[in-house]
Amino acid sequence: MAKLLLIDDEADVQYSFRRIFDSPEVELTTAASGEEGLKIIPKLKPDLVIMDVRMGGITGLETLRRIRQIDSKLLVILMTAYGTTQTAIEAMKLGAYDYLLKPFDVPKLKEIVAGALKTARDMKQVVSYQPLLESEDYELGIVGRSEPMQKVFKLIGQLAGSDATALITGESGTGKELVARAIYHHSQRNGKPFLAINCAAIPEQLLESELFGHEKGAFTGAATQRIGRFEQCHGGTIFLDEIGDMTPATQTKILRVLQSGTFERVGGNQPIQVDVRVIAATNKPLEQAVAARQFREDLFYRLNVVRIQIPPLRERPEDVRLLVNYFLKKFAKDQQGSPKSISSAVIKTLEKYHWPGNVRELENVIQRAVVVAKGDVILPGDLPPEIADPGSLASSPAQLAGGQAPVGESGGTELASVARMLFRWARQDPKLKVIPAVERELIIHALSETKGNQVHAAKLLGITRATLRKRVEKFAITRELNIK
Numbered sequence: 203m204a205k206l207l208l209i210d211d212e213a214d215v216q217y218s219f220r221r222i223f224d225s226p227e228v229e230l231t232t233a234a235s236g237e238e239g240l241k242i243i244p245k246l247k248p249d250l251v252i253m254d255v256r257m258g259g260i261t262g263l264e265t266l267r268r269i270r271q272i273d274s275k276l277l278v279i280l281m282t283a284y285g286t287t288q289t290a291i292e293a294m295k296l297g298a299y300d301y302l303l304k305p306f307d308v309p310k311l312k313e314i315v316a317g318a319l320k321t322a323r324d325m326k327q328v329v330s331y332q333p334l335l336e337s338e339d340y341e342l343g344i345v346g347r348s349e350p351m352q353k354v355f356k357l358i359g360q361l362a363g364s365d366a367t368a369l370i371t372g373e374s375g376t377g378k379e380l381v382a383r384a385i386y387h388h389s390q391r392n393g394k395p396f397l398a399i400n401c402a403a404i405p406e407q408l409l410e411s412e413l414f415g416h417e418k419g420a421f422t423g424a425a426t427q428r429i430g431r432f433e434q435c436h437g438g439t440i441f442l443d444e445i446g447d448m449t450p451a452t453q454t455k456i457l458r459v460l461q462s463g464t465f466e467r468v469g470g471n472q473p474i475q476v477d478v479r480v481i482a483a484t485n486k487p488l489e490q491a492v493a494a495r496q497f498r499e500d501l502f503y504r505l506n507v508v509r510i511q512i513p514p515l516r517e518r519p520e521d522v523r524l525l526v527n528y529f530l531k532k533f534a535k536d537q538q539g540s541p542k543s544i545s546s547a548v549i550k551t552l553e554k555y556h557w558p559g560n561v562r563e564l565e566n567v568i569q570r571a572v573v574v575a576k577g578d579v580i581l582p583g584d585l586p587p588e589i590a591d592p593g594s595l596a597s598s599p600a601q602l603a604g605g606q607a608p609v610g611e612s613g614g615t616e617l618a619s620v621a622r623m624l625f626r627w628a629r630q631d632p633k634l635k636v637i638p639a640v641e642r643e644l645i646i647h648a649l650s651e652t653k654g655n656q657v658h659a660a661k662l663l664g665i666t667r668a669t670l671r672k673r674v675e676k677f678a679i680t681r682e683l684n685i686k
């Protein structure tokens with residue numbers, strides 16, 4: 203359960219927070235002044251503080267300054283009424299996590315709080331590498347005994363004593379974020395903030411401002427000054443995820459920050475000095491992006507000082523058994539039961555599978571199997587069909603619609619048999635229009651693979667972004683995937 207502390211002297215704000223955060227996952231405590239809040243914090247140890255700027259007694263800003271002395275990592279969101287944004291900007295410089303304008307928009311508030319709570323968890327939950335699998339307690343960690351994973355662990359250890367930039371590469375689901383967090387937890391900066399920014403999830407034009415902030419009027423829509431993540435994270439660690447997705451201007455700025463620790467806000471000309479450690483990750487081969495002149499070569503070399511390459515799961519089948527046991531323990535703990543066991547036939551099958559989604563996919567398969575298994579032992583029948591019997595093809599259109607069709611690798615024979623299967627379905631189900639059905643499915647798949655990034659999805663599909671947009675509209679995919 204997440205502990206949230208609201209510091210606000212207005213009774214109706216306290217009341218609406220109680221209503222908004224009336225959920226079993228959140229425990230809300232309220233304080234009516236900065237002084238009261240400061241007294242509560244050491245005892246309560248909240249995960250997140252949301253505080254008004256203007257209160258009777260000491261101001262929100264002063265309270266924040268004092269909070270920073272007690273705990274430099276505690277996340278604080280400031281709330282301010284219209285007209286006092288300058289104060290909130292000061293607050294961001296003091297390392298506030300975000301600020302909200304009153305009256306606030308409830309969905310937006312919930313979204314910001316959820317993001318902050320994730321950041322708080324990232325900072326708190328220590329990721330151990332080489333966790334003790336034999337111990338009874340489940341402990342968050344990076345599991346793996348294979349040689350390439352041992353190499354990863356060694357590098358994390360070597361990085362612990364330094365502030366060097368690290369570049370983590372690996373396919374989707376191999377554990378890049380986990381490794382980034384482990385580096386942070388074992389570094390000298392573990393007492394300072396850790397902020398993760400997914401560069402692919404933020405629209406290109408906004409990323410530069412998100413990272414470096416902007417001055418008032420820097421571009422249309424920049425109504426007030428904004429403090430960026432680098433400034434806010436002074437002293438801490440920034441994790442730039444999906445680093446391949448940046449405009450040339452942003453790349454140039456990142457390079458300069460890495461070289462000299464300075465940057466200017468968008469539209470500003472005053473250099474700002476920060477001390478931030480950067481950890482970057484990507485699932486795309488940056489070397490290729492460099493060759494195609496999409497990614498600055500000098501930035502690539504600057505990031506590549508220490509490279510941690512996480513191998514795909516299919517190249518380390520010896521880790522599968524360990525991971526399975528680890529996830530069984532994890533899900534047992536989630537459900538407060540004792541872990542299920544797994545038949546050795548299942549382990550063998552899992553070791554042979556090619557895991558396009560890597561460890562994340564394995565985790566999902568185990569989670570599903572724990573739910574599906576009728577007894578205490580997970581059996582082959584509890585695995586999804588494409589894993590239990592990769593030779594067989596799905597036998598119903600429903601499986602196609604559910605995204606379960608085992609298209610497999612792009613080998614010609616596999617594609618031919620998928621085509622045969624589709625026509626067999628079309629004969630069984632006259633309503634099934636093969637091409638639109640496949641097209642729609644491919645688009646949904648590409649978008650979910652790329653987390654809704656249309657540029658990347660279009661590339662993956664081999665069509666232009668404009669065509670993709672038209673198709674998304676035509677097939678009414680927007681609503682389904684909840685993307686814009």
Ligand SMILES: Nc1ncnc2c1ncn2[C@@H]1O[C@H](COP(=O)(O)OP(=O)(O)OP(=O)(O)O)[C@@H](O)[C@H]1O
Nearest residue numbers: 343344345373374375376377378379380485561562
């Ligand atoms: N070696 C590992 N041991 C334990 N859990 C792991 C390991 N590798 C990955 N995981 C788990 O798999 C999931 C995916 O990991 P993570 O988000 O770090 O991958 P990623 O490489 O960042 O993927 P993406 O490129 O899709 O963002 C997480 O739930 C993570 O905890």
Ligand SMILES: [Mg+2]
Nearest residue numbers: 375378379443
């Ligand atoms: Mg990731």
